[in-house]
Amino acid sequence: MTPAIPTAPKSEPDSCFATLQGRVAYLIGHARRPHPLGVTSYTPAAFGEAYPALYVRDFTYMAESAPEFIPLGHQSAIIALLATRVSPEGLCPERISNDGEVIYVCHGERPAADSPLFFAKLVRAYLRHGGEVALLAEIFPVLERAFATVPVEASTGLVWIDPSHPHTAYGFTDTIAITGRHLFCSLLRFEAAEILAGLAGRLDRHEAAERYTAEAARIRASLEHLWSPEHGLYLAGSVDCRQADVWGSAYAGVIGALDPARCRLVADTLYARRERFLLRAQVRHLLLPEFWQRRVVVAEWTEPGTFQNGPYWATATGWMAEMFELAAPGTGIALLRELVADFEANGVWECIGPEGYARVANNLSSACLPYAAWKKLREAAVR
Numbered sequence: 454m455t456p457a458i459p460t461a462p463k464s465e466p467d468s469c470f471a472t473l474q475g476r477v478a479y480l481i482g483h484a485r486r487p488h489p490l491g492v493t494s495y496t497p498a499a500f501g502e503a504y505p506a507l508y509v510r511d512f513t514y515m516a517e518s519a520p521e522f523i524p525l526g527h528q529s530a531i532i533a534l535l536a537t538r539v540s541p542e543g544l545c546p547e548r549i550s551n552d553g554e555v556i557y558v559c560h561g562e563r564p565a566a567d568s569p570l571f572f573a574k575l576v577r578a579y580l581r582h583g584g585e586v587a588l589l590a591e592i593f594p595v596l597e598r599a600f601a602t603v604p605v606e607a608s609t610g611l612v613w614i615d616p617s618h619p620h621t622a623y624g625f626t627d628t629i630a631i632t633g634r635h636l637f638c639s640l641l642r643f644e645a646a647e648i649l650a651g652l653a654g655r656l657d658r659h660e661a662a663e664r665y666t667a668e669a670a671r672i673r674a675s676l677e678h679l680w681s682p683e684h685g686l687y688l689a690g691s692v693d694c695r696q697a698d699v700w701g702s703a704y705a706g707v708i709g710a711l712d713p714a715r716c717r718l719v720a721d722t723l724y725a726r727r728e729r730f731l732l733r734a735q736v737r738h739l740l741l742p743e744f745w746q747r748r749v750v751v752a753e754w755t756e757p758g759t760f761q762n763g764p765y766w767a768t769a770t771g772w773m774a775e776m777f778e779l780a781a782p783g784t785g786i787a788l789l790r791e792l793v794a795d796f797e798a799n800g801v802w803e804c805i806g807p808e809g810y811a812r813v814a815n816n817l818s819s820a821c822l823p824y825a826a827w828k829k830l831r832e833a834a835v836r
Contacts, residue, residue: 470827473793476801477824480817481515481522489553492530495523496551498803499815506548506556509535509568510624513575514818518825520582528579529588535572536592543598545569547624559627560749561620566612569599570641573648580652589652596652597661600645603638609675610668612638616692619749625700625768625818626689626738628755630747633692636679636701643672643710673710680715684740685722693747699723699730700738703772706779707826717779724780734792735765735805736773760812764804767792767819771826778830789827796820 480499488494488507497504497511504511516528538546538555545568546555557564573596580589606613611634614622619630623637631637650665679688681697687705689698703723706716723730730737739745744757757763770792778785799805801820803813 469790469793470831472797473789473820473824473827476796477519477820478522480801480815480820481519483815484515484817485527486551488549488551490534490549492534493524493527494531494549494551495527495817497817498813499817501551502815503803503813506550507531508548508624509546509575510571511818513571513578515821516575516578516582518821520578525579525582525584528575529584532576532579532588532592535575536595539595539599543569543602545572545599545602547621559621559624562618563604563615563620564602565620565624565627566603566614566622566635566638567624567641569596569603570638570645572596572599573645573652574641576652577648580655586655590656593652593656593658596649600649603642605642606634609634609678610639610642610671611635611675611678612642614638614690619693619747621749625766626745626761628748628750628761629694629745630749631690631694631745632747633690633695634679636676636687636689636698637704639672639676639679640701640704640708640710643669643676644708646672676705676710685718687719689738694745696743696746697740698738699736699740700769700772703736703769703776707772707775720776720779723773723776724784727777730765731773731788732765732807733795733799733805734770734788735767735795736769737763737765738769739763758806758810760804764806764810764812766804767796767801767816768803768822771823774823774826775830785830786827789823789830792823 483499484495494507495512497508544557544564547559547565547568548556559565604613614632614635616632619632621627622635646665646669650662653661681688684697686697686702688695702719705711706719729740745762748755774785774788802811803816805811
């Protein structure tokens, strides 16, 4: 019988949320550093212990989750820098090293598929929190050019990763060869299309707004190609790694890519199977006992039980908390409280596993994304 997650009391005190907020502020403050290309950079892990670069996706997660701790001037400078480093072909940097090297490819032979999509999300985060619309007018054509470089299946609008040339698609599975129709990147493309539609509307580019709105609707409808009735979840890929995607299924729900009935079904499935992907309130990519079926990087550090191939990540805990709240009100907040208690006892890690496995201390996405979800749930409770 599946053990219950305790329900958070309705009169929940703010001390646990405040503890997480303080930790987020501390980590962001210590991820900040000067950069040779003239911006203030932010690394994915505080104190420069790992990932010595400005990563587009990781910085976007910080800016979306905790803008109160990142000056708008820092955001606008990074956006402007990225815009100038989009290649003539439209390729968006995946990261810019602390030495100033601009890097487009992560693993495999081709550029990371998610970079243009996170660039659009970063611009939205900047504008949502008081950024200047004038900057949008300057870089909107660059966003469009970058968006057009994402590999797509023409008939569906879903992101397509060539099985004969696997490469990084979504950075938090960058070593995994998820090929064919790619769920998580397709969800990011759905978000980016909606973002571009909104940005085009703000610039009175109505034809472009209609085009991107239609593309978002097409992607939403095409997600059905990745639905698995057998699992009650979505599949990570349609060719390689045709496996139930715990992260992607939760993310589809929280970004509004699913209709209410499907979203509730996914939430109920995740809640019912929680013992197959949770450890200390952190989230596995796949249901136990599965590991990924194919890797881009075949090495000791990507073997089953290591890194993205079996360990548990707090990056996805906030999405899971939102889905749990839908399935069983109170359990999402309880999950976040459990996570904060684990942070206090064991520290913030990129990922953890059984028998003391832990990788990369002071990881920003592990704290920032659950913090963002908790803020969202608190705001919903007030309404």
